[in-house]
Amino acid sequence: MNNLRHTSNRHCGLDPQSPKQEALSLMLGRWRMYLRHDGIKQVFFLLLLSFSLNSFAQTMSSEYEGKPDKKKNAIYFSNGLQSKYREDTEGAIRNFEQALRFMPNDDASMFELSEQYYNAGRIEEAFQMIQKAVKVDPENKWYQMRLGLFYRNLDQYDDFIKLYEKLTKQYPEDLDMLSELIEAYLVTENYGKALEKMDLLEQNVGANEIITEQRLNVYKRQGNNKKVISELEKLIGENPENVRYYGMLAQVYAEMGKDKEALKLYEKIKEVNPNEPYINISLMEFYEKSGDQEKAFNELLGAIRNKNLDLATKANIWDYWMGKNEKSNQIDEQARQCGEAFMETHPDNKLGYLILGSYYMTKQNSVKSKELSLKTLALDSTDFYSWQNLIVSESRLEDNEAVRDHAIAALKYYPMQPVFYWYAGVANAVLDNNEDAVIYLEKGRRYTSDKMQMSEFDAFLGDIYHQQGEDTKAFDAYDRTLRNNPDNALVLNNYAYYLSLRGERLEEALEMAIRANELEPDNVYYTDTYAWVLYKLGRYKEAEKMMKKCLGLEKDPSGANLEHYGDILFKLGKTDEAKTYWNKAKQAGGYSNDLERKLKEN
Structure with a gap:
C-alpha cells in the first residue's frame, strides 16, 4: 500500500x-x-x-x-x-x-x-x-x-503508544496493530496495559498458546509466581499432551524451592510421554540445583542413552558437564562411563571412542588409548586429537616405527601442524635416520610461531647436527634456541661441553655452564661440564672442587667422570691420585680412548 x-x-x-x-x-x-x-x-x-x-x-x-x-x-x-x-x-x-x-x-x-x-x-x-x-x-x-x-x-514510545491507542480504536479488526501496541507496552514495562491488550487480543482470536505464553512472560517479569502457575496450569489443561508445559511448571516450582511439586511434574512427563527426549536434561538440571550430583550424573547418562535425543544435544550437555566438573575427583570415572554410554548408543560415531581414548590417555594406559584412537580414526580419519593421542600412546610404548609412520600419515591431513613434524623428526632420529629427521624438523620449525616450541625444534636439530659432525650448523641451531629460550639448561650444558671439546669460545662456554648449574645445581652432567670447562681454561683448582661435587652426586660414578677427575689431578701434579682415579675409570667402564695411553705413560 x-x-x-x-x-x-x-x-x-x-x-x-x-x-x-x-x-x-x-x-x-x-x-x-x-x-x-x-x-x-x-x-x-x-x-x-x-x-x-x-x-x-x-x-x-x-x-x-x-x-x-x-x-x-x-x-x-x-x-x-x-x-x-x-x-x-x-x-x-x-x-x-x-x-x-x-x-x-x-x-x-x-x-x-x-x-x-x-x-x-x-x-x-x-x-x-x-x-x-x-x-x-x-x-x-x-x-x-x-x-x-x-x-x-x-524510541519515542510515548508518542507511539498514543498514536496506536487511537489507531486500534479506529481499526479494531487490525490485530497486527494491536500486537504492536502490546509490544510497545512490554518495552516500556507497562505490564498492566500489556495484559489488558492481551485480553483484548484473545477476545478477537480466541484462546491462543502464543498469547498465553506472552502473558506468562509478563507475570514472570513481575515476579508473580501465583499467576505464572495459574497460566501454566491453564496451558496444561488446554494441551494435556504437551509435556513442555509440565516442564515449564516444574522449573517454576524448582525455582520457588518446591522440589517435591517439581519432581512430581517431571515424573508426570515420563508418564505422559515416556519417549520425551529432553526429560533427562530437565532432571539433570533439577538435581544439580538441588545439590544431588550423583542423581544429576545418572540423568546425564540417561540422556546419552536416550535414543530419542539427538547426538548434537548429547555432545553439548557432555561438554557442559565436563566444563563444570573438570576439577572433580570423580570426573575421570564419569568420563569413562559416558564414553562407554556413547559407544553403546552410537557405535558408528567417533565421540564415545574419543572420550574413552582420552580417559585411558590420562590413566597412562597406552595400549587401550592406542586401540581406541585407531577406532576413532577408522570412523573419521581427519580427527586431529585422535591422531595426536595415537602418536603419543605409541611414543609411550616406544614403538618408534609406528610413531614415525602415523606422524607422516597425519601430515597428509594436517600439513601445517608442527606437532606431527616433531614426532616424525624425533622418531626418525631414534631410528638412526638422521637425514630424514633433519628434513622433518627443519620443516616443522617453519610452521610454528611459538618461541618455546621453536626452541625445542632447534635444540633437537643442534644435537643431530653435532652427531653428524656438523658443528657449525649445530652451534647455529643452539644459538637460535637460546635466543628464544635463554634458560634451556640442556642446551646450555651441551653447547658449553661441545665448545670445550673443541677448545673454542671457552669464556662463553663457562658462562653457559654456570647458568646451567644455576638452573639445575644438582645435575651430575651439568656439574661435570662446568668442571671440564674450568679444566680447559687451566683453572685446575676450581675444576677439582667442582669435580669432587660431581662425584659426590653419583652413587656409582661413571668411568668418564672418574677419568676427568684423574685428568684434573694430574694437572695439579697429583700424579699418584690421578692414576688411582684412572684405574677406577677403567674398572667402571665408559672411559675415553686415551685412558690406556695415560696409564702407560704415567
Missing part, C-alpha cells in the same frame, strides 16, 4: 482550457484512480504514459510562479514514481520535491518523499516529512502507520 498515491479529498483533473487538455485531464484522472484501486498495474501504466508525461516535463519552466499547478505536480509525481521503481533514490527525491513545489500541500508527495529521504539516510528530514503528511491528512491510516514506525525506531 505504501506505493500507492494517496489523494483523498482532492480534485485530480486539470483546469479545462482546450479539448486536447480536457482529454489529457480525463486520462490523468483515470490514471490516478487506476493507481488507487489497482496498484499491481502501476508500473505498466506508468511506462505507457512515460513518453507523454516526459514531453510535458521538458517544456516546463523551472520557475514556480507562486500558485498551485496540478498538471506539473502530476508529471513530477509520475517521474518520481518511475525513479522509485528504478531504485534511483536521488532521482525520486528530485522529482517528488519538484512535485511539492507545484503543490506544497500534496500529502501523497510528502509520503513518498519521506520514504526516499529515509532510503537516502536523511532520517530527520524523512521524519519531518511524514509528520507534515499526517497534518495534511490526519485520518490516513498508512501515513499514521509510517509515523508510528518512526516513533518506534526513534
Whole structure:
C-alpha cells in the first residue's frame, strides 16, 4: 500500500482550457484512480504514459510562479514514481520535491518523499516529512502507520503508544496493530496495559498458546509466581499432551524451592510421554540445583542413552558437564562411563571412542588409548586429537616405527601442524635416520610461531647436527634456541661441553655452564661440564672442587667422570691420585680412548 498515491479529498483533473487538455485531464484522472484501486498495474501504466508525461516535463519552466499547478505536480509525481521503481533514490527525491513545489500541500508527495529521504539516510528530514503528511491528512491510516514506525525506531514510545491507542480504536479488526501496541507496552514495562491488550487480543482470536505464553512472560517479569502457575496450569489443561508445559511448571516450582511439586511434574512427563527426549536434561538440571550430583550424573547418562535425543544435544550437555566438573575427583570415572554410554548408543560415531581414548590417555594406559584412537580414526580419519593421542600412546610404548609412520600419515591431513613434524623428526632420529629427521624438523620449525616450541625444534636439530659432525650448523641451531629460550639448561650444558671439546669460545662456554648449574645445581652432567670447562681454561683448582661435587652426586660414578677427575689431578701434579682415579675409570667402564695411553705413560 505504501506505493500507492494517496489523494483523498482532492480534485485530480486539470483546469479545462482546450479539448486536447480536457482529454489529457480525463486520462490523468483515470490514471490516478487506476493507481488507487489497482496498484499491481502501476508500473505498466506508468511506462505507457512515460513518453507523454516526459514531453510535458521538458517544456516546463523551472520557475514556480507562486500558485498551485496540478498538471506539473502530476508529471513530477509520475517521474518520481518511475525513479522509485528504478531504485534511483536521488532521482525520486528530485522529482517528488519538484512535485511539492507545484503543490506544497500534496500529502501523497510528502509520503513518498519521506520514504526516499529515509532510503537516502536523511532520517530527520524523512521524519519531518511524514509528520507534515499526517497534518495534511490526519485520518490516513498508512501515513499514521509510517509515523508510528518512526516513533518506534526513534524510541519515542510515548508518542507511539498514543498514536496506536487511537489507531486500534479506529481499526479494531487490525490485530497486527494491536500486537504492536502490546509490544510497545512490554518495552516500556507497562505490564498492566500489556495484559489488558492481551485480553483484548484473545477476545478477537480466541484462546491462543502464543498469547498465553506472552502473558506468562509478563507475570514472570513481575515476579508473580501465583499467576505464572495459574497460566501454566491453564496451558496444561488446554494441551494435556504437551509435556513442555509440565516442564515449564516444574522449573517454576524448582525455582520457588518446591522440589517435591517439581519432581512430581517431571515424573508426570515420563508418564505422559515416556519417549520425551529432553526429560533427562530437565532432571539433570533439577538435581544439580538441588545439590544431588550423583542423581544429576545418572540423568546425564540417561540422556546419552536416550535414543530419542539427538547426538548434537548429547555432545553439548557432555561438554557442559565436563566444563563444570573438570576439577572433580570423580570426573575421570564419569568420563569413562559416558564414553562407554556413547559407544553403546552410537557405535558408528567417533565421540564415545574419543572420550574413552582420552580417559585411558590420562590413566597412562597406552595400549587401550592406542586401540581406541585407531577406532576413532577408522570412523573419521581427519580427527586431529585422535591422531595426536595415537602418536603419543605409541611414543609411550616406544614403538618408534609406528610413531614415525602415523606422524607422516597425519601430515597428509594436517600439513601445517608442527606437532606431527616433531614426532616424525624425533622418531626418525631414534631410528638412526638422521637425514630424514633433519628434513622433518627443519620443516616443522617453519610452521610454528611459538618461541618455546621453536626452541625445542632447534635444540633437537643442534644435537643431530653435532652427531653428524656438523658443528657449525649445530652451534647455529643452539644459538637460535637460546635466543628464544635463554634458560634451556640442556642446551646450555651441551653447547658449553661441545665448545670445550673443541677448545673454542671457552669464556662463553663457562658462562653457559654456570647458568646451567644455576638452573639445575644438582645435575651430575651439568656439574661435570662446568668442571671440564674450568679444566680447559687451566683453572685446575676450581675444576677439582667442582669435580669432587660431581662425584659426590653419583652413587656409582661413571668411568668418564672418574677419568676427568684423574685428568684434573694430574694437572695439579697429583700424579699418584690421578692414576688411582684412572684405574677406577677403567674398572667402571665408559672411559675415553686415551685412558690406556695415560696409564702407560704415567
